[in-house]
Amino acid sequence: MAVPPSAPQPRASFHLRRHTPCPQCSWGMEEKAAASAGCREPPGPPRAAAVAYFGISVDPDDILPGALSLIQELRPHWKPEQVRTKRFTDGITNKLVACYVEEDMQDCVLVRVYGERTELLVDRENEVRNFQLLRAHGCAPRLYCTFQNGLCYEYMQGVALGPEHIREPRLFRLIALEMAKIHTIHANGSLPKPTLWHKMHNYFTLVKNEINPSLSADVPKVEVLERELAWLKEHLSQLESPVVFCHNDLLCKNIIYDSIKGVNEVDYCLYPARETQLQWLHYYLQAQKGMAVTPREVERLYVQVNKFALASHFFWALWALIQNQYSTIHFDFLRYAVIRFNQYFKVKPQVSALEMPK
Numbered sequence: 001m002a003v004p005p006s007a008p009q010p011r012a013s014f015h016l017r018r019h020t021p022c023p024q025c026s027w028g029m030e031e032k033a034a035a036s037a038g039c040r041e042p043p044g045p046p047r048a049a050a051v052a053y054f055g056i057s058v059d060p061d062d063i064l065p066g067a068l069s070l071i072q073e074l075r076p077h078w079k080p081e082q083v084r085t086k087r088f089t090d091g092i093t094n095k096l097v098a099c100y101v102e103e104d105m106q107d108c109v110l111v112r113v114y115g116e117r118t119e120l121l122v123d124r125e126n127e128v129r130n131f132q133l134l135r136a137h138g139c140a141p142r143l144y145c146t147f148q149n150g151l152c153y154e155y156m157q158g159v160a161l162g163p164e165h166i167r168e169p170r171l172f173r174l175i176a177l178e179m180a181k182i183h184t185i186h187a188n189g190s191l192p193k194p195t196l197w198h199k200m201h202n203y204f205t206l207v208k209n210e211i212n213p214s215l216s217a218d219v220p221k222v223e224v225l226e227r228e229l230a231w232l233k234e235h236l237s238q239l240e241s242p243v244v245f246c247h248n249d250l251l252c253k254n255i256i257y258d259s260i261k262g263v264n265e266v267d268y269c270l271y272p273a274r275e276t277q278l279q280w281l282h283y284y285l286q287a288q289k290g291m292a293v294t295p296r297e298v299e300r301l302y303v304q305v306n307k308f309a310l311a312s313h314f315f316w317a318l319w320a321l322i323q324n325q326y327s328t329i330h331f332d333f334l335r336y337a338v339i340r341f342n343q344y345f346k347v348k349p350q351v352s353a354l355e356m357p358k
Contacts, residue, residue, distance in 0.1 A: 051128060052145040058113045060149075060328065063087075063097050067111040070152055071099045074109055074144050090160070090253050092323070092331045093118055098155055108155035109144060117326035120206060121319060130245075139182050158258035163270045166252055169279065175255060176283035183244040183288060194243045196311065197233050203318035204229055211325045218338045219321065220345075228344075232311055235352060241304045266339050277302055299357045306351050313344035 054073055058066030064085060071083055078101050088096040093115050100108040114124070128151065134140035141154035165171055207215075208222050215222075247254075272280070281301050285293040317340035324333035 051132070051143055054145055054147045057148040058111070058150055060095055060113050060116065063095060063111065063113055066113075067097050067099055070111060070145070070147060071109060074152060075099075075101075075107075092327070092329055092333070093121070094150070095329070100155070105155060105157070109152050110141075110155050111150065111152050113150040115323075115326075116328045120322060120326070121203075133185065133245075134182070137181070137185050139178070139185070156256050156258075158256035160253040161255045161257055162252050163267070165257070166255065167270075167272065167276065171257065172276075172280050173283045174257075176280050177287045179247070179250075180284050180287040183246060185245045196315070200229065200311070200315050200318065203315070203322060207318055207321050211321055214325070215321070216334055216338070219334075220341055225318075228314065232314060236307055236311060239304050239307060239356065241308065266336070266343075268343055274302070277305070281305065296357050303354045303356050306354060310344055310348060310351055313340045313347075317341045317344065 052073075054070060056066055056069055058070070067085065068080060068083060071078060072080065082101050084100055086098040086100075088098065095113040095115065097111050097113075098105070098108050099111060114122075128143070128146060131140055131143050131151075131153070135142060141156050144152040144154070146152075161171070166175060204225060207225070212222050220228075278298055282293065282298050285297055285301060317337045320333045320337035320340065323329075323331075324337065327333060
């Protein structure tokens with residue numbers, strides 16, 4: 001069961017490189033990795049360097065002054081009048097601005113300002129620990145500092161992928177390999193504890209107690225949501241799906257690829273067909289196990305993934321309801337929640353009927 005380390009990690013980039021080894025193991029991103037990769041954590045957890053903290057609060061509605069104050073601390077050799085900035089507007093949880101001097105953005109600092117009331121959704125201390133852990137394994141950019149309502153980190157060169165890119169076999173092979181790499185990370189030399197049901201119950205409690213009176217008629221009634229949540233937990237807990245350290249926000253735009261040119265709308269017609277999923281899962285399992293895998297193993301994971309996709313719909317629909325109540329970011333969160341709930345109820349009969357291979 002893929003569970004969030006700090007559920008969720010908004011807009012954390014998933015960076016695909018070619019010939020990029022993990023400093024903790026011998027991982028490579030070429031085809032040979034599928035047959036030979038055996039990324040395993042060494043004895044004891046990697047040591048993370050202390051992260052600088054600045055007692056600066058950045059105004060979410062006027063980011064630039066606070067961002068420039070942080071840049072003076074992090075890049076004191078930059079002349080303030082030469083600092084350029086670029087706003088990124090794809091994010092729907094946090095606000096993000098890039099600060100740089102040179103046109104090529106080789107040295108660029110990203111300033112992420114937490115969204116309004118997102119502490120209800122994200123454990124920020126856990127987020128920083130997980131950021132450092134992923135960095136220690138070569139799976140995340142450098143974290144420069146934290147401040148009162150955000151953090152600063154390294155800009156990763158590359159292009160955010162779109163749905164048309166991740167359907168290409170040469171790219172989804174790389175994504176499968178990188179995801180398998182992340183899923184082998186153990187935070188303290190032991191298996192991670194599942195947090196999915198605890199986090200989803202917290203989200204549901206917020207919706208029930210603080211948001212329920214204002215719910216749209218298009219959103220299922222709280223009694224229906226409560227019943228579905230209980231059914232999900234009972235149904236999915238029987239799958240014996242492994243618990244892993246995962247990204248938890250792997251949208252196309254959160255996958256950065258550094259070798260090609262690169263959604264507001266949710267188009268489930270783009271959802272990969274069974275054969276594409278089986279190919280992807282074959283690459284993933286082979287990389288994770290470091291050996292050949294059987295069709296039965298792939299089919300078993302296919303059933304688990306598609307059943308847990310129901311939990312994904314439910315989880316992010318609840319998240320969107322909470323964001324709709326508190327976020328100041330211009331995005332139709334309520335419509336997004338309705339879309340995810342609709343898709344949940346649409347695919348539930350077919351997906352719940354899938355059986356694990358004998």
